[in-house]
Amino acid sequence: MTTTTHSEFDKNTESTAVAAAFPASIKGRTILITGVNKLGIGFSTAQAFASQSPARLILAARSQAKLEECVEALRSEYSGIDIRPLLVDLSSLKSIRTAANEVLGWNDVPTIDIVINNAGLMRHGEKYDGEMPVSQDGIEEMFATNHLGHYLLTNLIMSKIIAAAKSTTPGSTRIVNLSSSGAYVSPFRASDVSWRKPAKDLPENERPNFAMMKMARMNVDENSDVTYIPTAAYGQSKTCNVLFAVGLNTRLFEKYGILSLALNPGEIKSELGRNTDPEWLAKAIKSREEMGLMHWKSLNQGASTTLVAACDPKLGLPDSDGRGQFLSDAQIAPAPKWAVDKEAAEKLWKVSEELAGEKFGY
Numbered sequence: 001m002t003t004t005t006h007s008e009f010d011k012n013t014e015s016t017a018v019a020a021a022f023p024a025s026i027k028g029r030t031i032l033i034t035g036v037n038k039l040g041i042g043f044s045t046a047q048a049f050a051s052q053s054p055a056r057l058i059l060a061a062r063s064q065a066k067l068e069e070c071v072e073a074l075r076s077e078y079s080g081i082d083i084r085p086l087l088v089d090l091s092s093l094k095s096i097r098t099a100a101n102e103v104l105g106w107n108d109v110p111t112i113d114i115v116i117n118n119a120g121l122m123r124h125g126e127k128y129d130g131e132m133p134v135s136q137d138g139i140e141e142m143f144a145t146n147h148l149g150h151y152l153l154t155n156l157i158m159s160k161i162i163a164a165a166k167s168t169t170p171g172s173t174r175i176v177n178l179s180s181s182g183a184y185v186s187p188f189r190a191s192d193v194s195w196r197k198p199a200k201d202l203p204e205n206e207r208p209n210f211a212m213m214k215m216a217r218m219n220v221d222e223n224s225d226v227t228y229i230p231t232a233a234y235g236q237s238k239t240c241n242v243l244f245a246v247g248l249n250t251r252l253f254e255k256y257g258i259l260s261l262a263l264n265p266g267e268i269k270s271e272l273g274r275n276t277d278p279e280w281l282a283k284a285i286k287s288r289e290e291m292g293l294m295h296w297k298s299l300n301q302g303a304s305t306t307l308v309a310a311c312d313p314k315l316g317l318p319d320s321d322g323r324g325q326f327l328s329d330a331q332i333a334p335a336p337k338w339a340v341d342k343e344a345a346e347k348l349w350k351v352s353e354e355l356a357g358e359k360f361g362y
């Protein structure tokens with residue numbers, strides 16, 4: 001049974017403390033982190049890793065200015081680390097392929113030991129006025145950015161991840177996907193990834209969790225003809241982050257010793273909610289606070305579970321029921337059954353291959 005090393009770690013634990021607890025999992029290694037900017041947990045994650053002397057940090061972001069700001073800040077504090085910027089828009093398949101080719105072309109970077117798929121887009125709400133937001137490739141934007149972009153980037157650079165695993169103990173080379181409690185809001189809707197159908201027309205096991213949304217005082221109706229519910233779309237993308245980890249473990253753990261885990265970082269005041277209507281978001285936060293469901297974390301605390309998932313040597317292949325696949329508050333936590341279902345993970349892998357226009361066999 002998989003477990004953690006430090007049972008005392010909790011929602012108040014800071015990422016720098018976790019890094020200090022596992023220096024051997026970081027020192028001399030190459031780590032790639034997506035979604036890095038100074039106002040988010042991606043940068044705090046990078047700072048925590050940097051504190052324990054990795055050989056190299058690859059920082060990925062879609063904004064050149066924000067990327068340069070992060071690189072300069074880390075270089076000024078940790079001059080002995082090779083810090084590489086990687087410009088990539090995870091909502092664009094073309095941009096992802098360009099970034100992956102850049103990484104593969106770095107001959108002085110033969111291996112990547114840890115991948116942190118941290119970037120994310122959140123657009124909450126009961127409905128969306130106008131046409132459904134889509135990526136440059138015509139895919140629902142949160143699924144495209146939060147899942148498909150990471151799916152494609154990770155698989156395109158997999159040769160360097162596999163190369164790292166060849167010289168390490170099984171489970172120490174890792175791919176970590178940032179999910180959230182939003183995974184409880186919706187399963188993966190394999191039959192309708194384009195959001196053309198109202199929920200009432202979906203198979204029962206693909207319908208959003210309307211009870212949970214109503215508990216958050218959202219005005220949603222499971223019998224409505226509304227086809228696109230942004231909060232459900234966000235929830236689906238977060239479920240896919242977990243299912244992607246399940247699919248990676250199926251393909252990579254026994255053969256290469258590469259471990260993939262997913263996690264909920266918790267509630268952090270960052271830029272993640274910048275695409276959500278501020279009035280609606282304030283109402284939703286107040287509702288959760290009144291129900292005692294909100295615990296705000298600092299950026300450093302928000303990155304702590306990522307560090308546990310990436311570094312704790314006690315973590316291993318999740319149990320057959322999915323226990324150990326998902327972490328929260330720096331400990332193993334339950335995930336919704338639909339997020340650790342291996343059949344759903346295989347459906348997601350197939351859909352992802354079709355949308356990316358490329359198959360990956362290992």
